[in-house]
Amino acid sequence: MSRQPYTAARYRQLVADVTPSSRMLRGYVRAFWVGGAICTLGQFISLWAEKLNLGEITNPMFTTSVLIFLGTTLTGLGVYDRIGKYAGAGSAIPVTGFANSVAAPAIEFQREGAVTGVGARLFTLAGPVLAYGIASSVLVGVIYWIVRGWLL
Amino acid sequence: MSRMGRQTFIYDNPPVIAAHRSVAGRKEGEGPLADWFDAILEDDLLGQKSWELAESEMVRRTARDTLDAAGLSAGSVDALLGGDLNNQIIATSFAAKKLGMPFIGLYGACSTFVEALALGAALISAGNLDSALCCASSHFCTAERQFRFPLELGTQRPPQASWTATACGCALLRSGGEGIRITSGTLGRVIDLNISDANHMGAAMAPAVFDTLAAHMEDTRRTADDYDLIVTGDLGWIGRDLLMELCHGAGLTMPEDKLVDCGASLYYREQDAHAGGSGCGCVASVSCAWIMKRIENGELNRVLLSGSGAMLSPTSSQQGQTIPGIAYAVALERG
Amino acid sequence: MPFIRAFVVGGLICCVGQALIMNTKLTNARILVIFVVSGVLLTAVGLYKPLVDFAGAGATVPLTGFGYSLAMGAIEGVNRYGLIGAFVGGVTRTAAGITAAVVFGLINALLFKPHMKT
Numbered sequence: 001m002s003r004q005p006y007t008a009a010r011y012r013q014l015v016a017d018v019t020p021s022s023r024m025l026r027g028y029v030r031a032f033w034v035g036g037a038i039c040t041l042g043q044f045i046s047l048w049a050e051k052l053n054l055g056e057i058t059n060p061m062f063t064t065s066v067l068i069f070l071g072t073t074l075t076g077l078g079v080y081d082r083i084g085k086y087a088g089a090g091s092a093i094p095v096t097g098f099a100n101s102v103a104a105p106a107i108e109f110q111r112e113g114a115v116t117g118v119g120a121r122l123f124t125l126a127g128p129v130l131a132y133g134i135a136s137s138v139l140v141g142v143i144y145w146i147v148r149g150w151l152l
Numbered sequence: 153m154s155r156m157g158r159q160t161f162i163y164d165n166p167p168v169i170a171a172h173r174s175v176a177g178r179k180e181g182e183g184p185l186a187d188w189f190d191a192i193l194e195d196d197l198l199g200q201k202s203w204e205l206a207e208s209e210m211v212r213r214t215a216r217d218t219l220d221a222a223g224l225s226a227g228s229v230d231a232l233l234g235g236d237l238n239n240q241i242i243a244t245s246f247a248a249k250k251l252g253m254p255f256i257g258l259y260g261a262c263s264t265f266v267e268a269l270a271l272g273a274a275l276i277s278a279g280n281l282d283s284a285l286c287c288a289s290s291h292f293c294t295a296e297r298q299f300r301f302p303l304e305l306g307t308q309r310p311p312q313a314s315w316t317a318t319a320c321g322c323a324l325l326r327s328g329g330e331g332i333r334i335t336s337g338t339l340g341r342v343i344d345l346n347i348s349d350a351n352h353m354g355a356a357m358a359p360a361v362f363d364t365l366a367a368h369m370e371d372t373r374r375t376a377d378d379y380d381l382i383v384t385g386d387l388g389w390i391g392r393d394l395l396m397e398l399c400h401g402a403g404l405t406m407p408e409d410k411l412v413d414c415g416a417s418l419y420y421r422e423q424d425a426h427a428g429g430s431g432c433g434c435v436a437s438v439s440c441a442w443i444m445k446r447i448e449n450g451e452l453n454r455v456l457l458s459g460s461g462a463m464l465s466p467t468s469s470q471q472g473q474t475i476p477g478i479a480y481a482v483a484l485e486r487g
Numbered sequence: 488m489p490f491i492r493a494f495v496v497g498g499l500i501c502c503v504g505q506a507l508i509m510n511t512k513l514t515n516a517r518i519l520v521i522f523v524v525s526g527v528l529l530t531a532v533g534l535y536k537p538l539v540d541f542a543g544a545g546a547t548v549p550l551t552g553f554g555y556s557l558a559m560g561a562i563e564g565v566n567r568y569g570l571i572g573a574f575v576g577g578v579t580r581t582a583a584g585i586t587a588a589v590v591f592g593l594i595n596a597l598l599f600k601p602h603m604k605t
Contacts, residue, residue: 137576
């Protein structure tokens with residue numbers, strides 16, 4: 001028995017026609033300026049790191065750590081989710097967004113305890129990023145090792 | 153008790169809604185229906201330790217207020233029927249623990265309240281129960297962390313996303329006395345037209361609502377003309393448009409001004425709820441506040457109230473399954 | 488002017504992410520994974536380093552920059568320690584960031600309560 005006037009394929013088309021799309025231009029403008037501003041802040045921090053006589057390797061580490069501190073703290077203060085709502089990828093893609101993805105579940109799952117809540121949930125979003133980032137870098141390293149062997 | 157057609161109960165001894173209460177959260181309390189709610193929460197945590205306990209406390213308070221309004225104690229009501237969106241419906245069962253009433257836990261996602269009314273009315277009409285308390289609740293914070301993201305995560309919602317209402321509605325059904333009568337109830341079938349976007353509940357549920365409304369009309373040989381208002385649960389603005397299209401495509405008469413959606417009525421557009429309100433508490437609170445009060449004050453005589461649910465879980469979503477929907481409907485008539 | 492270069496390049500990289508959010512059904516976690524892995528791969532084929540030299544923080548602050556650090560670290564590790572260096576280098580170079588995220592994340596969980604969204 002079927003009284004549905006639409007097949008799944010036709011219904012999908014109807015849904016696509018009726019559903020409004022995101023406001024594209026506005027989305028890009030917001031992502032651009034917020035993302036750009038966070039990167040510019042990073043540039044300032046690395047300038048500051050130069051004044052502290054940090055080296056070529058430690059300077060980016062310092063910059064990243066400061067940005068992560070800002071990202072987690074703004075998450076705790078309940079500010080970062082509002083920035084994210086406004087800026088979308090503009091605040092999700094910079095490393096402060098990575099910090100937000102670590103701090104947000106850690107705060108949210110406090111009530112499930114220190115180990116099974118905070119400890120385990122800390123990596124619900126960041127875990128895949130680390131897993132595939134690290135695994136692909138190892139792959140790159142191994143390929144580099146093989147190719148280098150051939151070349152030498 | 154008799155049945156008409158394949159899916160519809162006709163209640164031979166129509167139970168009455170002896171009392172009803174609605175509670176809404178802060179955001180809902182700033183919406184267009186603010187004046188209709190019986191209570192608006194000042195603190196969405198209700199002084200509890202967790203959002204889940206807060207939702208449970210909201211259910212307990214609403215149930216308690218409903219009993220008080222009817223002048224009854226928990227011990228003198230035969231059963232509590234209800235549910236919520238939490239895993240294993242903990243908000244309602246923890247409230248049931250405190251109320252100490254015989255409990256029928258239901259899960260129909262956002263359709264739960266209407267499911268409870270249809271089932272409670274059947275049990276009373278058949279003489280198994282003399283009275284039944286029907287309730288359903290949802291809380292933005294419990295739903296968000298279970299189905300979507302931690303609250304602190306900075307994400308953007310697409311325009312089709314709905315906002316889970318922090319709200320609870322509770323209605324006390326009795327076998328006799330004064331009040332709105334529940335005259336018929338239509339069960340739903342689980343319908344899936346292959347919508348997989350978990351943000352687009354309205355699109356996933358509209359075909360199920362259409363199916364149940366069409367079944368109700370077919371079974372009872374009624375049309376939209378027989379009702380002053382046809383109320384849907386939480387399709388939202390987009391889902392309501394889709395339902396109109398489905399009715400139109402099937403040749404089912406559905407006057408534009410008779411179809412009202414609770415989710416599309418709960419918030420102002422400026423309140424950033426995107427597609428509108430959703431959650432078990434949406435249809436429960438809006439029907440207990442806005443719809444039932446308008447029947448009681450004589451503005452409406454006969455209303456078809458439907459509630460719809462998206463039967464997905466985080467597991468089914470992650471495994472790539474599409475979203476099945478279900479809808480129930482009950483006919484409410486002025487006593 | 489390094490600040491303008493960082494602003495423009497960083498902003499444009501975020502716009503790529505915004506395009507994925509608005510035009511696809513990809514979840515946030517998937518988009519972040521795509522960015523990190525893209526950073527690793529672009530670095531491996533030699534395309535990302537010039538961007539870092541040009542834009543500084545504009546290229547290192549987005550998550551593709553995290554991928555850049557992982558890949559550069561793995562390559563340096565191989566230069567230094569041979570094959571085992573592929574397992575050492577990436578995490579060594581990104582250790583400060585990962586550790587900062589864990590430690591500050593934990594401190595946050597101690598200091599702050601979940602907020603209601605309005």
